[in-house]
Amino acid sequence: MLMSALSSPARLRGIFAAMCLFFGALFTYGVSSASAPKPAKAAAKKEAPAKAKASTKQATVEAAQNTTLPPLMVGLYIFLLSIFVGFELITKVPPTLHTPLMSGANAISGITIVGALYCARFTTPTIAKALGFVAVICAMINIVGGFLVTDRLLQKFKK
Template sequence: MSLDLLTAVTIFVLSLLVGVEVISKVPATLHTPLMSGANSIHGVVLVGAMAIAATAHDTLGYVLAFFAVAFGAMNVVGGYVVTDRMLHMFRGSRKQG
């Protein structure tokens, strides 16, 4: 295994661990507002995944790029769906007059 790949895998694993640790400390009542505020960050992640995908030159690179873009897109769409549901909760029922 090359040093570059080992470094990339190490950074990936450490980022997973830090992410899980940070998210586990957030109270459940704040998850939805944080999701809505983080949609722009997810968009940046998706753009970064597409930029990295453009530099892929082998099968492993293409597969990893595909999964990065797919998971990034799911994250963006999921964030907007959750935000939309949250906003519907605050609208309340409208009376028909």
């Protein structure tokens, strides 16, 4: 898979660059949250001026935990970088493939099934679970129908 992907370097350069950025960001985040000496102290000063001396050590530990990037920020990094990957993925598509591509991307957007599974995780008779149940059905139709239609569209090019 990788070999054939490398055969069109021009278009893939962007993807690889974006992926490097992506994992680079995750990596930096991992390193900074593991060591994180500077912001730890700064935050410690801000947070615990009153308790001052007695619990300096504890405050530092707490602050060190606080410097772990909040999930929202990790999410935003990922969101933004994947948008760049998405832009890079599709630059030149022959018009023939616009419809199958649209249909395939549509099936992929059914990934919201993961959220639906979460919502329907307990079999309890509540409104929230009922909504989750319907969400599972909708997402599943989107996925199965979407991939099938895409495959049927693409079968016709096999020649």
